[in-house]
Amino acid sequence: MRMVLSFFLLTVLFAWIPGSAGLESALALKTSLLANYDKSSRPVKEASSAVNVDFDISLRQIIDLAEKEQAFRMNIWLRLYWDDEYLTWNATEHGGIDSLTIRSSDVWRPDIFLYNNIAENYGAIGTVTDLTVTNAGRVTFLLPAIFTSACPVDITRFPFDKQDCVLEFGSWIYTGNLLNISLVKSSADLSMYTQSEEFVLKGAPLERKVAVYSCCPDPYVSILFTLQLERRSFFYIFNMVLPCIILMILNVFGFYIPPDSGEKLGFFITILLALVVFLQVLSDSLPATSTTTPQLGQFFAATIALVGFSCLASIVVIRLSYNSPPSRPLPRWLRLLLLRYLARLFCMNTIADEKHVVHPVKEGVEIVSLTDSKEGTNQSTPSSTHDLQLACTEMLRHIRNFIQQCEEKKQEEEDQEEWKMAALVLDRALMFVIGLGSIIVCLILLQ
Structure with missing residues (x-):
């Protein structure tokens, strides 16, 4: 047992001495090198x-x-x-x-x-x-x-x-x-x-x-x-560009909302507010500089401009659809532009084929016929009293006023309907304009 312990101690000693000598040599060398070192x-x-x-x-x-x-x-x-x-x-x-x-x-x-x-x-x-x-x-x-x-x-x-x-x-x-x-x-x-x-x-x-x-x-x-x-760019495309494109698509299809529904203008304003929020988030992450505008900012600005134009167009269409009485007839040049050419261009043939020219009221025919009847009655019954003649005259005057009021009301309804049809054609034309503008904005600013 003693021999084994002695052998173990000798082995450790011989293994430690070279390392110890090497460490001392390194320390001595380092001290020598750094002694006069500046x-x-x-x-x-x-x-x-x-x-x-x-x-x-x-x-x-x-x-x-x-x-x-x-x-x-x-x-x-x-x-x-x-x-x-x-x-x-x-x-x-x-x-x-x-x-x-x-x-x-x-x-x-x-x-x-x-x-x-x-x-x-x-x-x-x-x-x-x-x-x-x-x-x-x-x-x-x-x-x-x-x-x-x-x-x-x-x-x-x-x-x-x-x-x-x-x-x-x-x-x-x-x-x-x-x-x-x-x-x-x-x-x-x-x-x-x-x-x-x-x-x-x-x-x-x-x-x-x-x-x-x-x-x-x-x-x-x-x-x-x-x-x-x-x-x-995938992060910005997924979180900013893609929602903006969806809003652009909704902006185009918003023209399908009927003008008399009362929701059209509010729909466009909601899209406009959403785009303004996205633009604010973008501006918070970019340096405040006036020398250049980021491409994504230009895309949002162009989209906001398109939606703003849609709001203005919606106001015009709603105003045309509700032309307050007494309504004026649709101008001839506007009738030709909207109800003939643009209606056919946008496949709205049912509107283009209808007759919208209002002819003047033929009041003289009815009045003449009634007058002739009265004269015939007077000739056939020369013994009629003066009271009967006065009653017939008063009755003819009321009938004439009633016919005139009906014709004026019919004229106003036809004019109002013509303005509504013109507003529908204009609405469809503006939808195609906004759609084309959205495509151009995406092709130019998203490349």
Whole structure:
């Protein structure tokens, strides 16, 4: 039993000693490297030499693109590589150690900033992770970060728009002669990218930019990271465009409601109020700008204009259907336009074939015939008394007045009926006009 316990202790001891020795060697090496290290100075031995920083990005997730604030927020992994001439050693002299992990706050790091940052951290790269350095002085700094940048949003074709959000990374104090930034690849790494529910990522190119500013004569090097986004429009089509199209269809078929039902004008006004609510919801989600109007907003505005025209047309049709007495005859040009040409054009032949020309009342015939009867009676009965003649004259006057009133009433009824028929034809014509206008609006503004 003692032999087994002794063997176990010896095994643990021999296994622990190399690791302990390696750990002590790493600590001693790190202490030696950082003893006289100045992290505020560029890690080059020649002052005229530039530090070459290799820049790479891995895109993780698009968090949000706020159109109203014109702010773009994303999660990315920065990958920076450079050579530090003061962090080199001979691996054979330090127990074969060829790499070390050092706190990033203990050594020099390139002051890479996000130029178009709008967050509270000023766009500076933090020190949340350590960095690794090889015995040749090659430093690898891998940093996860969440950046919020300004992104001017063009909402002209919203929700069928495409946006290009550009992030510009560069040094804040070092010129290109002191800190040279180069690209590892021409595009960002998308192997770990999480698909966005709102946008489709079409590309993520990287571009090196050299610019000279008015403040400084030397050039500054920066990296432009462009995210090419295309909006997924199904959400807006399903929740806004489709209900609006349904309201447009109801607007067209609203002309089938009879003008004398009393519900036609109220039906159009209800559709108009629904469209105004949809337009208000849309305006709340877009930036308050007067330079451009989104395509979806133009679609709603055109639909509201069509429904407003339907309300005006309904008012005109109702007014024609209830032409207050004494009614005037339908003008000849309007009779020809509505009851002949348009009625036949819209297959309302039963109205077009009816006779609507009102002839003048032939009162003279009846009066003459009655007068002739009276004269014949006088000739046949010359012995009639004067009272009988007066009674016959009074009776003829009442009959004539009654006939005249009946004819005037009939004339007014025929004129009123003619106005109603003209209103029905006009109503059908306006329905086709609104239907054609709705189709044109959909074809132009929904492509």
